[in-house]
Amino acid sequence: APAAPARVVVRAAHLVDVQSGTVRDNPLVVIDGEQITEVRYDGQVPAGAKVIDLGSATLLPGLIDCHVHLTGDPGEIKGDYYEAILKRSAIDSAILSPIYAKRTLDAGFTTVRNLGASDYVDVALRNAINRGDIPGPRMLVSGPPLGATGGHADDTTGFSPWIEFHSVDGVADGVDAIRHRIRENVKNGADVIKFMASAGVLSAETSVGAPQYSQEEMNAIVDEAHRWGKKVAAHAHGAEAIKMAIRAGVDSVEHSSMIDDEGLKLAKQHGTYLDFDVYNDDYILSEYTKKGFPASTIDKERLVGRTQRENFQRAVGAGEKLAFGTDAGVYPHGWNGKQFATMTKWGMTPMQSIQAATVNAADLLGMKDKVGAVATGHYADLVAVGGDPIKDITQLQHVAFVMKGGTVEKNELNR
Ligand code: ARG
Structure with missing residues (x-):
């Protein structure tokens, strides 16, 4: 620049x-x-x-989005979801990600937290932006998200066990492997640690909310990450997984879809930020069948979409710490700002929604000064x-x- x-x-x-x-x-x-x-x-x-x-x-x-994935965009998936995944590598994603970074910046988001990318493409993107080689938002990046074998972070689930995948991902089971995986991420440039506390929507597991790490494993993630001075973001849809993550001491819960009263209380007690990607549901339900995603995925989205919005409204009413996170990358980059209208429809004042994407987000990122x-x-x-x-x-x-x-x-x- x-x-x-x-x-x-x-x-x-x-x-x-x-x-x-x-x-x-x-x-x-x-x-x-x-x-x-x-x-x-x-x-x-x-x-x-x-x-x-x-x-x-x-x-x-400048607006802040605490949950994006700048290394991919649904526009890449034209109708055959498996083809889009199997015929692309980290290099394809590295070539396209500057376009998504620019779209995000042009939409007014000058800082983002990128929560999950294979092969450290996010680290390279952040570094190129920081050097001034390409335009883009300030980025905090996680590198590959940690997750259990067969869980939401394991992209090889559902394929033949004879296929070999070559990619750096965050799959790690057990306390020692988890500590090692976090150290790898820190060594390779991660600013923040992301892990999958529960199952998800856009992955092959049958459940959407089941915990995928034990309490002991989640405790180890937070202990190790914090020792290295890194905050922790936990993907969690299910009520139990959300509470386990909060008890472990995570800095934010992502999605937060099925949070219950006890979860809301725990989040308050621990000062945990909750990020609800409440716009996402509209896009997934209207577009993902056309993109070739299996019916089981769409069914999982139906289980969390509306509930997440209702629980967002309860969280607003309960005065929880809420930060703006969209999961852009699941829907098109540059559309981040659409979520403000969903947030105000579901209980926030316009000022509160703007504060979620500015002061609150900056506080969660540790950048409020x-x-x-x-x-x-x-x-x-x-x-x-x-x-x-x-x-x-x-x-x-x-x-x-x-x-x-x-x-x-x-x-x-x-x-
Ligand atoms: N990345 C998330 C997952 O696959 C997307 C969830 C979107 N759905 C929602 N209602 N927010 O689990």
Whole structure:
């Protein structure tokens, strides 16, 4: 990316101040290099600054998605799901992933947490973005997700045992193997550890919610990851698996679909973030049969889709810590912002949904001093929309201006 000019002021009509939960008028965001040095409301432009005037637009902090998979996209699966899997390798995914990174950035998501990729393609993508070789969001990456043999992380399930697969994945059974697998991920560049606490939808197991690790194994994952200074995200749909993961001390539960009252209570007690990918169901039910996924997969989605939304609403009511995570990659990259409307339909205020994707997400990622708010000392990660997102949350599906680290990545408002 080209070097950002020394001092820039971004001016707009409004700013969604996610820290106070209010909308403020006539903001001036002063940026030096890649950082915000001041946010003022007195209309005084500091001397020598270049002004980017976004007119009547509303500014927000760059958005954060805590659960994406930038190394694949459903657009790759044209109707034969097995062909798409069996004829592609890590190199195919590495060639395409920069396109998905750019789509995500253009949609206003300046930071993402990539929760699961084979062969460390996610590490290479993050590194290329960090070097400035290609555009893309800031990325925290997990590398291959840990999971039990035959479980949600084992992509070789359902194939003939005579087929040999050559790919780096996260399959590990038993405490010692798990500790070794985590060390491999850390050694190869993982920022965060992802594991499969329960079965899933888009994998071959018959159950969708059954626990796939013992309590002892989950405890070992969290102990080992935290010792290396890495947070832990647990994929879990089933009520029991969710509670086991929370008791083990994970930092976030992903999907959280069938969480029960005891699970909600435990999450509160432990300060665990819950991520509900509540938009996903619409896309899977409308598209995945056409893509050749087996009927058993669609049936599993029917078991969790609606329940997940109802439980999301209960979690909002219970005042749980909620962060925005979409599982984009299961649905098209760049559509991340569609989930805001689902979240507001199921119990959140527009401001709460925006906070989930900014301050809360930044807190979960351990980056709250750097991203997730338009504030002094933070990266100059800003987005703008033409209308009022508090009145019409679908505005966040049409982000018209994106700045990441002081560099304008997209500007359809002022050319
Ligand atoms: N990756 C997840 C899985 O296969 C997707 C679940 C999507 N469904 C949902 N209702 N959120 O389990």
